[in-house]
Amino acid sequence: MGVEERRQQLIGVALELFSRRSPDEVSIDEIASAAGISRPLVYHYFPGKLSLYEAALKRASDDLAARFVEPHEGPLGARLLRVMRRFFDFVDEHGPGFSALMRGGPAVGSSTTNALIDSVRQAAYVQILSHLGVTDPPARLELVVRSWISLAESTALIWLDGRRIPRAELEVQLVHDFAALTAVSAAQDAEMGALMRRIAQEEPADGPFAQLAGRLLALAT
Secondary structure, eight states: OOHHHHHHHHHHHHHHHHHHSOGGGOOHHHHHHHHTSOHHHHHHHOSSHHHHHHHHHHHHHHHHHHTTOOOSOSOHHHHHHHHHHHHHHHHHHTHHHHHHHHHOOTTTTOHHHHHHHHHHHHHHHHHHHHHHTOSSOOHHHHHHHHHHHHHHHHHHHHHHTTOOSOHHHHHHHHHHHHHHHHHHHHTTOHHHHHHHHHHHHHOOTTSHHHHHHHHHHHHHO
16 A cells, blocks of 8 residues: 555544544554554654644545535525535534534644634635625625624534434524524615625525525514
């Protein structure tokens, strides 16, 4: 097995272990055993668990960022719902690792780790803006989108702690949350109001945004 092929194998093995348990609970010996090689050979390819964790995190962050990529087809609400389903697929597959990453794992404070986390958030931010057709977002829109990304992260972490709410309900709720955050901002600002009207005009009667509006109207009557 070539050097790069072996490195990629070790990254894959480590990512699988880190996905099942917190990285603090995974030892180099376990990684070596799962990869079918000796402990010294692991150190031949990576100087320590931190560097291997960061390499696994890089692969995971690339995967997560890719899940925010969505074709610009159909209404926004349906697009966001598909993105949330893929996001929760990732959270479901990498639960302990995702939790350790967001709450703090062995690489807390590492500039590499922080940069990778920020790169995923930025990728999600850019993708959402592209779906809104905005290249130079006003301050209120930036606040809405970045707040919603943070909300998705915290919702996923809470869900992982017991999974007490059905996942499908949370996926829809997060799409509704995006609409709600946008609507509140639209009530304060004419530019956001115009954006909200454009989104609403493109939303079908059975779409998630329209469903939220219907439920809110029912509560008010």
